[in-house]
Amino acid sequence: MRITAENRFKKLVVIGDRILIKPTKPDEKTASGLYLPPGVQEKEKVQQGYVIKTGPGYAIPVAIEEEPWKNEEDxxxxxxxxxxxxxxxxxxxxxxxxxxxxDEKYFIVPQGAILMLEREEDL
Incomplete structure (x- = not known):
């Protein structure tokens, strides 16, 4: 299989509540005007970036039942x-x-470490 821009992340599997994020450049501003001031980024306590891929979420414990007809994937x-x-x-x-x-830098971040999301949707 040849890797292209469209399928390059297809083989990556993000686990659980983790999120793969591509960081933005320090002076990059979104179309709506959101950006982190240089002082905040220099301290490296907070960063921003675009969500590339997400895990399935938080697993819900399932009670074990004796139902042999059930598919194990369920x-x-x-x-x-x-x-x-x-x-x-x-x-x-x-x-x-x-x-x-x-050759590109990404961050794997648990959802609990995300402070805010900006989503481009019609309100």
């Missing part, structure tokens, strides 16, 4: 995450893990 259920692909996320660096993928 056993695991998840509470979905608030973050969606394309959202701009403001997140705490203390909860983030930096990774390099295809």
């Amino acid at each position: 056993q695991v259920k998840y509470v979905p995450l608030q973050a969606k692909e394309g959202d701009l996320a403001i997140f705490l660096m203390s909860g983030a893990t930096e990774v390099m993928y295809e």
Whole structure:
């Protein structure tokens, strides 16, 4: 399979409540005017970036039942995450893990470390 811009993240599987985020440039401003002041970013306590991929969410414990006719894939259920692909996320660096993928920097962040999301939707 040839890797293209459209499918390059397809083989990545984000686990649980984790979110893959591509950080923005320090002086990048969104169309609505949202950006982090340089003083905040220099301290590296808070960062912003775009959500690339999300995990399935928080797993819900399932009671084990003796029902042999049930498909085992139906056993695991998840509470979905608030973050969606394309959202701009403001997140705490203390909860983030930096990774390099295809020579680009990304962060893996648990949903609990995200402070705010900006979503481009019609209100």
